[in-house]
Amino acid sequence: MSNQNLTTSIQAALQQLENAYHPATVEAGMYQGWEDNGYFAPTFDKEESFSIALPPPNVTGSLHMGHGFNNTIMDALTRFHRMNGENTLWQPGTDHAGIATQMVVERRLNAEGIKRHDLGRDAFVDKVWEWKEESGGNITSQIRRLGSSVDWTRERFTMDDGLSNAVQEVFVRLFDDGLIYRGKRLVNWDPNFQSALSDLEVENHDEKGSLWHFRYHFTDSDVTTQDGKNYLVVATTRPETLLGDTAVAVNPSDERYAHLIGKTVTLPITERVVPIVADDYVESDFGTGCVKITPAHDFNDYELGRRHNLPLINILDAQAHILPEMQVYPDLQTREPSLETTPERYAGLERFEARKQLVAEATENDWLEAIEDYALKAPRGDRSGVIVEPWLTDQWYVAVEKLAKPAIEAVEDGSIEFVPAQYKNMYMAWMTDLQDWCISRQLWWGHRIPAWYNEAGNIYVARDEAEVRSKYNLGADVTLTQDNDVLDTWFSSALWTFSTLGWADGSADPRVMATFHPTSVLVTGFDIIFFWVARMIMMTLYFVKNDDGSAQIPFKTVYVHGLVRDGNGQKMSKSKGNVLDPIDIIDGIDLESLVAKRTSNMMNPKDAAKIEKQTRKEFVDGIPAYGTDALRFTFTSLASTGRDINFDLKRVEGYRNFCNKIWNASRFVLMNCVDKEGNAKPIDQSANSDVWELPERWIMSRLNSTISDIRQHFAQYRLDMVSQDIYEFIWNEYCDWYVELAKASLNDDAVSDERKAQIRYVLLHVLETALRFTHPIMPYLTEEVWQTIAPLLGRKDTDSIVVAAYPQANDAQISEQVEADMAWLQEMIASIRNIRGEMKLGNAVRLPVLLQGITQDETDRLARIENQFKALAKVDSLDILSTDDTAPLSSSSMVGQLRVLVPMKGLIDPTAELNRLGKAQEKLQKQADGIARKLGNEGFVSKAPADVVEAERAKLAELEGQLDTMNAQIEQLKAL
Incomplete structure (x- = not known):
């Protein structure tokens, strides 16, 4: 590059890097440029490939801090591998989120005075699709704001045609293989939504309750307890379920009741006679040691009932009201139950109203023994907030035993690795105790189950009605009705890694599946290892095959990260008022807007007032704009594998200062490449180690050691260590030390022009390299500065740092001796600075320094660092005293066993x-x-x-x- 061109380039660079770093200015339009240029799209021409499937966020609103954390980790990994020249795909998409999305749309309609049943199923689903387009666009916009380099040309939605085809294909094949069936089981039932829920959709709340003690009289008047009573006292937290009791259970080793096992009691109200059974499940010290067993309304009772062949009696309808006729099932194989008339005074009562009436009746008729306060875990639907009811109902199930075995083996033999390794144990614990998976939901929004019924109730499963008639040889005269249920959202999510790559889409590019499946890593939280991770492994192993017919895994590594908590370690939740929006941290938000945002959905005015007060105290001036890079660096710096992170805005502020440091260091380097008239000074275009002195040899050694460390930490998924490596090198080693050493040399007339040209090269080379290894975590700032620095070294061989080469370590430039020399020099300089502080001497005062007790090795080392020591420590003279010499009165400091002295006379x-x-x-x-x-x-x-x-x-x-x-x-x- 000619001197004139170099001058023009440097002046343009200084103009582009204006005096202060403004993240909003830097970030504006940059992501759109990356996307428009196709930098995120995969290629198929490299030997190595890397792929990640984005855990699809629900289309129910906006991203939260957990999404920000998760996206930052995935993007750092993706950008790292892309810069390493691999075929790279980060597959984006969103989840239809069944019950959550239906709830949001129903609330919007209710606000207009419209019920979904007023619209009908098809019209309601159309409304959900309209809302999805609105909400889904908001989410993808936020993902872009986080800098996530996903390939938007391949964006998928779990209800796209291609994914819906995959869902149908999997359901039909599992049914045909005998692994999907319809059966009666106990499920988590939400009376508000009138749908089954997964365990993940149920939240257990600590609440105050009661333990009621009821008297159940023995059927035989000759039977008594040890203390002569003709009844047992049974303790329960749910009196209304007494109507469905089919036994009373005691512990077989409880001597108080051993003689009663096999006897019977008569239930109050219903007069039903039920047996007394013995089971180890019963805790003798709970309540009275006698528990009522209601197999159709309690999961533990359900299992106990199966062990003792007890009948199941359903007492509730879908709205949790008492049935006029209770449904009695002698076993789970019985399709049509017998009916038992409910006492008329209870028929139709809401469950908690029935509880009140039953307790009142027990009190009045003297079979209520006692009531005591009791702390309990109340299961509530995470969306509706109502108490979830264990309810006996017909649902669709996946028989998981056959699917689980290869999924266990894939982790046991190391085909799939968990990071950190301890989550393998969690996975194994779940997988060895699996229950069949309930996959049906009583909703309108979702993948409708591909099953049809004739008038006799026979089930036919196929991809559509036409295939049903062909597959089962049914004539046109047979009336068919499709099942009203939809599939659990986790069913379609379980197919995510392969359904998004065109597995069931005949028009899809076959190279995508061949190149990017199995995916390289799944990045997820520990809370969905069972609900999502395990199910993806089971489904993929069953349906996706390698060319040789062997089963294919969905991913090679499962990287498990912790949850994002607030600065006090509390879980972030709207009810606590401690939620932070990542976009607010990026853009900033004023106090009034923040208060309004945190209190807008509060139903209780007292809670809203409390949260408003808390917010005003914590955020007096709102939240300033920190920019995306500072937020991302905060996330990665806290990403210690598997641990929850306590998020503190002070850390974001600290890393915003780090962004400033990089910006200002870049300007400083550029300003030292021009003279006072703005003309370029000589800059070498390549390394010339012959003129290097300790500072150059040291910073190049540290640069290459840092690159090696970063690469190792990326391989270990230790992004916290990657961040530490970057911060330590750029701030402490490059800015605080090498730039200062270089400044001293560049301002020294005794230093040759040849060496100064090489120093400018090293300053630029190290900065440009550091920008590239920092880019995966801080994409915006590094792109902006790299565009100005790279041309000065002739390294603008790509249009963007996004696709520039990630640095490789040059081991030949790593020197332990050089790094040890520099560490000693830093200690020596620190000792002088300490003495200056103690003696209250300004930095402008040049000091006489004496060294006493120096060894031969230190003498040799001193010869190598003397010039830098004098320059940086502002040392006027440097003399060595023998151990026998009497030192003048001095202020001193120790570097190892070496005494560093500054004579006091004339200075203090x-x-x-x-x-x-x-x-x-x-x-x-x-x-x-x-x-x-x-x-x-x-x-x-x-x-x-x-x-x-x-x-x-x-x-x-x-x-x-x-x-x-x-x-x-x-x-x-x-x-x-």
Whole structure:
């Protein structure tokens, strides 16, 4: 590059990097440019490939801090592998989120006075699709704001045609293979939505409740308890379910009740006779040691009922009201139950109203023994907030035993690795105790189950009605009705890694599946290892095959990260008012808007007032704009594998300062490449190590060591360590040390022009390289600065840092001796700075320095660093004293065993220094006296471990030596 062109480039760069770093200005339009240029699209021409499937966010609103954390990790990994020249695909998409989305749309319609049943199923689903387009666009916009380099040309939605085809294909094949069936089981039932829920959709709340003690009288009047009572006292937290009791259970080892096992009691109200059974499930110290068993309305009772062949009696309808006729199932194979008439006074009552009436009746008729306060876990629907009811109903199930075996083996044999490794144990614990998976939901929004019924209730499963008639040889005269249920959202999500790549789409590019499946890594939270991770493994192994017919895994690694909590370690939730929006941290938000945002959905005015007060106290001026890069760096710096992170805005502020540091260092380097008239100074275009001195050899060694460390930490998914490597190198080593050393040399007329040209090269080379290894975490800032720095070195061989090469370590430039020399130089400089501070001497004062007790190795090292030491420490003269020489009165510091001294004469006020030393002497004497008293205590010396006693003696000797030195200094000062 000609000098004129170089001058023009540097001046343009300084103009582009204006005086202050403004993230909003830097970020504006940059992402759209990346996307428009196709940098995120995969290629198929490399030997190595890397792919990640984005865990699809629900189309129910906006992203939260967990999404921000998760996206940052995935994007850092994706950008790293893309820059390493691999075929790279980050597959984006969103989830239809069944019940959550239906709830949002129903609420919107209700606000207009419209019920979904008023519209009908098809019209309601059309409304959901309209809302999805609105909400889904909001989410994808937020993902872009986070800098996520996903390939938007391949964006998928779990209800796209291609994915819906995959869902149908999987359902039909599992049914045909005998692995999907319809059966009656106990499920989590939400009476508000009138749908089954997954365990993940149920939240257990600590609430105050009661434990009611009821008397169940023995059927046989001759039977009594040990204390002569003709009844058992049964404790329960749910009195209304008494109507569905089919047994009373006691622990077989409970001597109080051993003689009653096999006897019967008669239930109050229903007069139903039920047996007393023995089961280890019963805890003798819970309540009275007798528990009522209601198999159709309690999961534990359900299992106990199966063990004892107890009938199941359903007492509730879908709205959790008492049925007029209770449904009695002698076993789970019975399709049509017998009916038992419900006492008329309870028929049709809502469950909690029935509870009140039953307790009142028990009190009135004297079979209520007692009521005590009881703390319980109340299961509530995470969307509706109502108490979830264990309910016996017909649902569709996946038989998981056959699917689970290969999924266990894939983790056991290392085909799939968990990071951190301890989550393998969690996965195994779940997989070895699996229950069949309930996959049906009683909703209108979702993948409708591809099953049809004739008028006799026979089930036919196929991809559509036409295929049903062909597959089962049904004539046109047979009336068919499709099942009203939809599939659990997790069913379609379980197919995510392969359905998004065109597995069931005949028109899809076959290279995509061949190149990017199995995916490289799944990045997820520990809370969905069972609900999503395990099911993806099971489904993929069953349906996706390699060319040789062997089963294919969905991903090679499962990287499990923790949850994002607030600065106090509390889970972020709207009810606590401690939620942060990542976009608000990026763009900033004023206090009033933040208050309104946090309180807008609060139903209780007291809660809203509390959260408003808390927000005003914590965010007096709102949240300033920190920019995307500072937020992302905060996330990665906290990403210690598997641990929850406590998010503190002070850290974001600190990393915003780091962004400023990079920006200002870049401007400084550019300004040192031009003279006062703005003309370019000579800059070498390549390394010339012949003219390097310690600073250049050191920073190049540290640069390459850092690259090696970063690569190792990326391979270990230790993004917290990657961030630490980057921060330590750029801030502490490059900015605080090398830039200062380079400045001294560039301003030194004695330094040759040849060396100065090489120093400018090293300054630019290290900065440009550091920008590239920082880019995966801080994409915007690094792109902006790299565009100005790279051309000066002739490295603008790509249009964007996004597709520039990730740095490789040059091991030949790593030197342990050089790094050790520099570490010693830093200690020496620090010792002088400490002395300056103690003597209150300004940086402008050049100091005489004496060294005493120097070894031969240190003498050799001193020869290598002397020039830099004098320049940076502002040392005027440097002399060496032998150990026998009497040093003048000096302020001193120790570097190892070497004494670094600055003579005081002419530099300090003797009176002030005597006062300082007197205080220091008093402090040391107190420490020495304390240790001497301890060693004078025979009890301590005889009882304490020998190494502890020896350490105390060594400490005392060290303090006494310091006091002797200090006393000598005081005497010398007095002589001045």
